Amino acid sequence: MTSSLNRKNIRVLYLDDEENNLRSFKAAFRRDYDVYIASTSEKAFDIVKSVKPQVIFSDQRMPVTTGVEFFNAVRQVFPDPVRILITGYTDVNDIIEAINKGHIHRYITKPWSEQEIRVAIDNAYDLFQTRKSLDSKITELEKSNYELSRFIYSASHDLRAPIASTLGLLRVAKHDVTDEAALGYFDKMEETTNTLDMFVSNIIDYYKNARLNDESEDVDFELMIEDVIESVKSYLNTNDVHIDSSINQKHSFKGDIFRIRVILSQLISNAIKFKKEDQKQARIKIEIEADLNEVNINVRDSGVGILTDHVQKVFQIFFKGSSKSAGSGIGLYIVKEALDRMGGEISVDSKPGEGTLFSIKIPNKL
Amino acid sequence: MTVSEVGSVMLIDDNLTDRFIHKKLLAIHEFTSEIIECESAREGLEFFKANKESKDQLPDIILLDVLMPEMNGFDFLIHLEGMEDELAKKPIIFMLSSTDDESDLRKARSVRMVNKMLRKPFSPEALISAISEL
Incomplete structure (x- = not known):
């Protein structure tokens, strides 16, 4: 009062x-x-x-x-x-x-009565002040959202550009240099830089997802999967993947293209990264069923799988299955966050040594 | 199209290190020895204006950086599209970006002249497979 x-x-x-x-x-x-x-x-x-x-x-x-x-x-x-x-x-x-x-x-x-008017004035003034502070909070929020967008833009370009240059230089160096010891160092540098690259990309994805705006656009899953697979391959610098995808989309689907892409990229790149050590090639099966109400996506791999104790924890931020893992511990957390924003769901079914199945459901915003 | 059919490549990138990397990788993978280097989109445009009628001088492929100061890759394409009909030879254009920013990808897809957007670091393997799809 x-x-x-x-x-x-x-x-x-x-x-x-x-x-x-x-x-x-x-x-x-x-x-x-x-x-x-x-x-x-x-x-x-x-x-x-x-x-x-x-x-x-x-x-x-x-x-x-x-x-x-x-x-x-x-x-x-x-x-x-x-x-x-x-x-x-x-x-x-x-x-x-x-x-x-x-x-x-x-x-x-x-x-x-005087009393009635006094109470009315005091209440009205409280309302006025509350509205005013709400307005300034909204302005503040819009400002930080705008700053976040600018940060994301400059981070994604300015932060990633030198990483890309470093990786490019290492590729050239590995051709130009014949010294065994030097090549050994280059391999280690490449590995470390790749880890940094992934971490930066995940951070950028995290902030992109944290932005307020939700956009609904037409999603062509066939095209999207093609794009995502290509970008994940180039990103992990590998072609050694067998991906079998079946997509069944009879109706138009409206959803948040950025968030769905992030989810698919994370799941597919995990499926590639966590293949078994004796596996020559990661094998992934992607099934997409889109109807008027929702899309159901299954991403199944035959990789190392997730320990039963860990299954419930994989969506926690900074959780890593093992210290050897090259992951940032952010990937699946971003997946969960992105799904929450879209009103979607995710479930995991995994057997250590046999593989993992991630099933997601996203409502159609048609 | 195969790599051996590629006569010349134009590199447009403001970053000296990246131009060095691209040149080296093109040489290592025996793409072509004819490389036209431009450190700005403006320089690339000047080249096209000066050589638009010469089939021998114009490049077969352009590797075009997206983010450059003054004139970026997309702006360059708007100008190039304007003189497209006068060109003795139409180049195949690959854009190079250090991010896989959704908005850049979408933009690249909407520009008719762009064949593909490739992610940095430049990978000759990705370029070879993109060329073979042509």
């Missing part, structure tokens, strides 16, 4: 065509609040403009404009002040409509 100490900061305007009412209103409240009075809607409008009251009272029945009409006009230009109507019982229908349309906050019936 508002303390009595700062009530003098509360600017209250009262509009009424009857001078007697204005005088008694001012006399009753001027010691506690910063009170302004007006006998016509023009004068009231001027005061609203110059003084910017937080709370406005208006009589309903006046000769030229009604209180509801006045509030409706004020609202268009100055939406912030909390508007309270003072009225007799007979006008109730008009007022209910005005409240429902959001033109006025509440009404007080005549004759009012």
Whole structure:
């Protein structure tokens, strides 16, 4: 509640065509609040403009404009002040409509009591302050969302470009240099740089997913899978993968292309990375069934599998199955987050040494 | 198309190191010895303006960086598209990007002249397989 100490900061305007009412209103409240009075809607409008009251009272029945009409006009230009109507019982229908349309906050019936008005002012002022702080929070949020987008853009270009150059230089160096020891170092450097590369990409994906905007676009799963497989292969710098995909999409599907891509990329790159050591080639089976309601996607591999104790933990941030793992511990967390944003689900079925099946379900936003 | 049919390659990239890498990798994989190096999109455009009627001078393939100062890869393509009809030979264009940013990919797909977007570091294997698809 508002303390009595700062009530003098509360600017209250009262509009009424009857001078007697204005005088008694001012006399009753001027010691506690910063009170302004007006006998016509023009004068009231001027005061609203110059003084910017937080709370406005208006009589309903006046000769030229009604209180509801006045509030409706004020609202268009100055939406912030909390508007309270003072009225007799007979006008109730008009007022209910005005409240429902959001033109006025509440009404007080005549004759009012001082106590009633005080409570109304204090509550209205609290509402005003809450709205104001909410507005500034929204502005802050929009600003940080914007900054996040800029960070993502510059991180994805400026941070990744030198990594790509380093990897390119290592590729060249491995051709140019014949010294065994040097080649050994290059291999280690390449391995380390790849880990860094993956970590940076995952961080970027994480922040992209954290952005607020949700977009729904037409998804062509055939095209998307093709894209994702190609980009994952180039990313892991491997061609040694056997992917068998069956896609059944008879209807158009609307969804968040970026998030679905991230999910598929993560699952497919995991399936490639976590093949068994004696396996020459990662083998992956992808099944996609899209209908009017949802899409069901299965990504099945015959890799190392996940330990039973770990199955429930794989979606936790920074969880790693083993210290040998080249993963960042962010990948599956991002998958889960992205699915949560889209109202999707994921489940895992895995047998150590036999392979893993990830099943996801994403609603069609058609 | 096969690699042996590639006569000349134009590299447009503002990054000296990346141009060095691409040149080296093209040489290692015996692509071509004819490489036209441009350190800006503007320089690439000037080359096209000066040589538009010469089939021998124009490159078969352009490796075009996406993000460059002043004029980026997409802006370059808008200008090139404008003079496309006057060119004695139409180049095959591969864009190179250090990210697989969804918006860049989409943009590349919407530009008719772009054959494919390749991710950096430049991989001759990826280029060879893209060329063989032509």
